[in-house]
Amino acid sequence: MYYPEPITKLIDSFTKLPGIGPKTAARLAFFVLEMKEDDVLDFAKSLVNAKRELTHCTVCGHITDQDPCSICSDQSRDNSVICVVQDPKDVIAMEKMKDFQGKYHVLHGTISPMEGIGPEDINVSTLIERLKDEKVEELILATNPNVEGEATAMYISRLVKPSGLRLTRIAHGLPVGGDLEYADEVTLSKALEGRRDL
Template structure:
């Protein structure tokens, strides 16, 4: 089947996204063709803006449109508790529960020797720098309950021990092998409530 090069390039572009197979990429590309020119321009501008205007928060490593994200600037949050998560999408899931009012630290992944990700690829130095602040009393390890997340939590608990900070792990109300971003609010709330000291 022959398709013009621009549509083939668009399909290829969509296929580079995680979870998008050939048929879905083709469906998305043809949906773009049917959209109004203005809507397509807005969509393209949104893509460009995300890459151009977003940065990493200098405190928690979350994505932000400013040097320090809104969560880190929020004076009503409990600065004595830091919740360590793997990715920004996990932060979004935690915030949906409306149960956690502390601060976050985004690692940017998990230890995974198979994928060539070691502790040096994660945002651990900036976490350790934050822990030197005497205000921090508890570190919640909310990495995913899979092999990589457990390895990362164990590594961090050992690394943080000399700081004398209480280290807890979210309870396994989450299915083993699951990801935080797919958990519902009730499950995440129970996991937070049932966290345990490591």
Template structure:
């Protein structure tokens, strides 16, 4: 049996979202049919509003509804440290921690030769421009993901930034709090040993 055209379009739209396969898309489409019309209208307006009203900060590249973003415009932040992250979701994760009071720079991706993504495809050039324009920055914290792409990006940025004289650091990787050694893989254990500190 074929779905009515409106349902088929809705299913197809849902499959464009990451992690949504055909079965989940069908389930979501039928859920939308069961929703109250006002809720569906609010959902649609929220989608359009997010797409229309959210942009990228001209300074750090984070998502924002005003430019500059709330972090860059906060005069109480430590303006000497910039934490470089892959994605705006990483900024949100760091902010939830409430310990970091510096600034951010969002790359919008990571170097991945397998996927054809090079340094020119991520937000690196604006980082260099920012560092040249702002002499107050004394440290760059590379907080890219601890995977092959994140490591490649961190290594690239480290080499690129060394000549500037700005201190370049990498976040530590290791065991999660509450984790057991016996369940950790070799790479995680190795990173935990490398990142050890004196007590």
């Protein structure tokens, strides 16, 4: 079935979003058609404003509408600890926890030779510059526990270790409420490695 061109373009636009296939895109497009015009205009304005008004913090790389971001400019935060994460969503996840009071550094990706992404393609060089300028005592590597995240953490640790800076890696293992029988071998192995005294 062929749709009129405006609907086809709208469906094509939705399919460019991650996790949205053709059927979901068509449902979303028809949902938008049923919305009030004011709501559609507000939705479109929100998209445009987010794209135009947000930038990356020149200090840590987090998304922000002010530079430096609110975390980097917060004088009450601990400047001696930097948590290195893959993307801005990870900063938001850490902030929801409300336990971490240090600063962040967002890499905007991970090293992935299979996809042609090397260290020069992610935000590593600015991290190294920050470590020279700021009085950092600990670097927490909080990349995801997959092949790319581990490779990125190892690369950064090799770069930073000669400086004598304390390097830590977030623990990996079983989630709270998880069952051993459903855990894969790698997760169980990481849980054993990260065990601690009681």
